[in-house]
Amino acid sequence: MDSIIFLGLNGYAWITIATIAGIFVIMARTRIRAEVVFLGALTVLLVTGVVTEEEGMAGFGSEPVVVHAAFFVIIAALIHTGVLYWLSKNVLGTPKTQVGAMLRLMIPASVLSAMMNSVNIVALLIDAVKLWAHKLGVAPSKLLLPLSYAAAMGGMCTLLGNSSNLVIAGLYLKQTGETMNVFEPLVPGLILTVIGTAVVILLQRLIPERKSSEHTFETTSDYTVELLVPTDNPAVGCSVEEAGLYNVKGGSLVEIVRFDKEVIMPVPKTEWILGGDRLIYAGQINEILELKRTHGLAAADHHVWSINDIDTNRKMRTAYITFGSDLIGKSMTQCDFEQKNDVVLVAVARQGQRVDGQPREITLQAGDTLLLECPAKGESQLETNNRRSLTFFDSHFVPEIGSKTITSAAILLLMFIFSSFHVMPLMATTMLAAGLMLAFKCCRFDSVVKYIEWDILLILGATVVFSTAITKTGISDALAHNIIDIFGSNPYIILAVMCLIASVVSEFVSDVGAAAIFFPVMYGQAEMLGCNPMPFVMSLMLCVTFSYSSPIGSIQNMLVFGPGSFRFSDFARVGVWLHIVLLVAMLAVVNIMYPMYI
């Protein structure tokens, strides 16, 4: 492999390039889970001998992975003991103006994101912000987008905020043997957060006002609802008109799906009703659902013999499909979601639009809002079982505030003090904090494994290995050389060009991925040009989180996408400006703070 040279790179390098390119293609074109794709790519690198066994496995024991794992436990404890709940309840208040509301939200969100992982802060505040938006009478989208941006910006301030910060600090440690201080990015991060917050507030008119999807079910007149005719329904054998099921209050019958899947569309008034028919209505959901009561129809995933068999206490709940959900690309009839959870899909809304056809046959997408008929009891069980696939609007999880709330808050503070004064390495500090959370019973011992999001750890671990492969095979050197050849050897220009490329790439790739790919290249350039590597490392750390313009570039954006009923392009309206302003500001601040030559 070493002897095969093409365009200056050996066989191993080309295998690495093909593997990384393969990841992007597979992620974009298929629905294979990200961790599977990343581990598959890692396998390719191991089998082909690009990385050794030790290098391949080293990623999983690296600082970013271990710190993240410990953090999952810490966050679980903070949620469990109500610390985060208390914070979200008490920081928001009742501001009088839109600007006031944005500041009231963005400042605490940024501060919290700096202290904990920014993704968790967004996830935690979404529900509180939606309720708050309702109370203030503004569209949730107007506040959810600033929330996502504020979290990503606040996350720049410490190594703990954004995952990519830890990845870069980890790579820096491996490269130089020097540990980065948790607050190393604080000053530039803080300046950029202030500038960014100002930009978002100045441009707040550009943030689109999108109707909240849970309310669209109540107010919009155009949704499709599916109801089943039980065998003993008196309407069996009558025409739809005779049975009073043709033109109903608030809607009309658009389709009948027979027991043998035969579809009658359009439906003539004289069409007869058979037991087991599925009647598809278009119209106002609340009115149509009244038919269950007035005409003995049922929401059901299986055949119903008698309306008396139906539990009338079942209730309607709305939930939206999260990014990476198992339900994406499937319809309810193709999976066992309904049977497993004892729920029935009644209607689907997609960004305020009606989705044509039988709801249970619709291929679901991320961000779709589902109206589900759920069992009367076990609300939180349903949420816990499906937290990777669905997020319910009426979340039932309310933690108790008590002595453990104070204990876990104290542990968190202690962790900060320890890590800021370098009492112990970050890895040890976070693991100690996680251990203390468990020891003081702030979260449950037996379910620790459940708190840890293994897929994220696997992806992080594999990402670190890709960085090793890029360095080892000479790709980073070649790339670094080529860019220097094209743009000359002025380090300021190289730095600007690299940050521009890295930040644009990170709009489409996760910040962690962009960090791992660009770190070896930029570190190499600093060495080649005989410069201080710090401005390169620091500007990369900051700029890979500038993914404000697309919902897929950052997990924070993905999280608010569904609840805010955003469209794909909504993020670019403010995001592009924010990206440009912060990129320019970042280059200026970093260059002032970190001299190019020491």
Next chain:
Amino acid sequence: MKTEIQQQSDTVTAILEGRLDTAAAPETEKEIQPLYELTGQTIVFDCSKLEYISSSGLRIFLGVLKNAKPKGSRVSIIGLNPDLKNIFAMTGFNHLFDAVD
């Protein structure tokens, strides 16, 4: 799909044979048109040789029933195999006709 109509005193029997699926339904509907002319008689669908029935097939039975009732005719269905019985039960058809067996 084969359809045969036999008359014995005041009972008219339609013998259905084969698969009454969506494709066969229009043809069968034409062949049983004579049943629509009857008044005050007993109409029997003999389904002992019927293998399958689709929803459009069921509609033919319902059509005959709806036409016969006001004219004082009775409609019964005999010889259903277990699968067909199941379909009749599920769709609520066994309560509509005078006798279903």
